Amino acid sequence: MDADTREAMARRIEQSTPEDLVSGLFCENAYLSIREMLGRDVADSVRAATWPLRPWASFQRYPVAELLRMMDFAADLADKQGLLTYPQALEEIGGWVTRITQGTPFSRAAHLAVGNDPHERLAVSQASARVLVTYGERKYEREGPTHARLIWKRELMGPSFLLGAYTVIAQNISGVHITVTLGPCLEPGMNFQLHCSW
Incomplete structure (x- = not known):
């Protein structure tokens, strides 16, 4: 897909x-x-x-x-x-x-606590989804010093929504340019991966 x-x-x-x-x-x-x-x-x-x-x-x-x-x-x-x-x-x-x-106070406080390390920020953003939703499985994998993979299973929002979300998350990590691309995605878009590199 x-x-x-x-x-x-x-x-x-x-x-x-x-x-x-x-x-x-x-x-x-x-x-x-x-x-x-x-x-x-x-x-x-x-x-x-x-x-x-x-x-x-x-x-x-x-x-x-x-x-x-x-x-x-x-x-x-x-x-x-x-x-x-x-x-x-x-x-x-x-x-x-x-x-x-x-822009919410909770989110700004979390960013201050984590800092600007891309791996830390991406991993925390992946884990913090539990505050917003009750479904799906999320996993963060560090693939090297400048590469990461985010994996979703049974994610109902779908790949396009999450690609937009993580592009913005990546843009807000100062001091580094992160490219976010959609990896393998199975129909109907509930099981997919995003790849991040910087």
Whole structure:
């Protein structure tokens, strides 16, 4: 699988269970990223069309399937409007969600504690996902002084979203230029790897 597709997203939604939850903070940040990408009025219509009418509470958890439906709808709109391709739109959402999340006091404090060592920052970011989601397996592998591999199993957000997220994480590690590329990715985009080099 080279790029995320609507079909792959539909299969991930189908395979999600009621126990697969994501934090309200993550949902709110995804909505804000859609608003940045498509504008406030369109983002509001996307939310109205895909999300149950209830506010998000930052530390409450919600079914990830609801978030995936909202992201799918937004990425499809961006594609139909000629703004971005479907996988590019998901990547953009992942990047914006990460930018917003990294601006939180908790995230800034974690960065200060870890410092700017690329291996440490990438490993902590991979492990800290448990604060936001209840599903999937994540593994960080140091492959050498300037190489790392991030491995996901049963990751429902998919490869495009995480590629966007980790590109932003890499950009925010000062003093080094990190390249993030998608490695092996099996349909429907739940089992994949990202490779980081600097």
